[in-house]
Amino acid sequence: MKGCGLCWTEAELALLDGDPALVPDEVVWQFAWEVEDHFEPDEYGPAWRRLAHRVVGLLTEDPDSRLTMGLTWAGFSHWPEAERTALYAQVTDIVLRAASDEERHKDLGELIEAAAQLDQSMVPWLRLVDTLPDEVVEHLAEEWSDCDKASSTFGTWLRWTDPTPQDEVLEWLSTR
Ligand SMILES: [Zn+2]
Numbered sequence: 129m130k131g132c133g134l135c136w137t138e139a140e141l142a143l144l145d146g147d148p149a150l151v152p153d154e155v156v157w158q159f160a161w162e163v164e165d166h167f168e169p170d171e172y173g174p175a176w177r178r179l180a181h182r183v184v185g186l187l188t189e190d191p192d193s194r195l196t197m198g199l200t201w202a203g204f205s206h207w208p209e210a211e212r213t214a215l216y217a218q219v220t221d222i223v224l225r226a227a228s229d230e231e232r233h234k235d236l237g238e239l240i241e242a243a244a245q246l247d248q249s250m251v252p253w254l255r256l257v258d259t260l261p262d263e264v265v266e267h268l269a270e271e272w273s274d275c276d277k278a279s280s281t282f283g284t285w286l287r288w289t290d291p292t293p294q295d296e297v298l299e300w301l302s303t304r
Pocket of ligand 1 (some may be wrong): 132133134135157162163166
């Protein structure tokens with residue numbers, strides 16, 4: 129695939145075109161948070177679809193909402209149904225596994241932000257949070273309690289508006 133010459137070497141672009149299993153983690157990372165117009169629009173979506181399960185692997189190991197921020201530009205809402213469903217299932221599984229492991233509760237907020245990039249909405253994931261054990265819900269409510277303050281890191285990479293991710297979380301907090 130083609131990519132901007134400032135960010136990408138020919139060797140890295142060749143890797144992105146090849147077997148997804150052989151792309152080094154750091155190249156997958158770089159791909160996931162590259163600015164979208166540094167790739168050709170008609171190549172970016174197919175590349176994301178090839179690498180989706182690799183991004184999921186990174187998300188498991190290193191929760192970061194930047195990993196999924198390219199999904200909108202990758203045309204996720206127009207992907208084949210089976211691929212959309214598969215990615216939803218994988219990301220949901222990551223969230224649920226973190227929720228069931230107390231040592232990983234600190235990752236949950238970031239994971240849910242990453243997940244919300246699939247919908248460009250926090251709402252479906254707040255519904256999922258409502259099904260989790262009380263202590264998990266309490267943990268997230270505490271973490272998000274200052275989400276609308278400048279000091280909060282919540283939603284840094286979430287770009288939707290009207291309502292904003294902060295509005296969605298504040299609405300959820302107000303109805304608890
Ligand atoms: Zn670039």
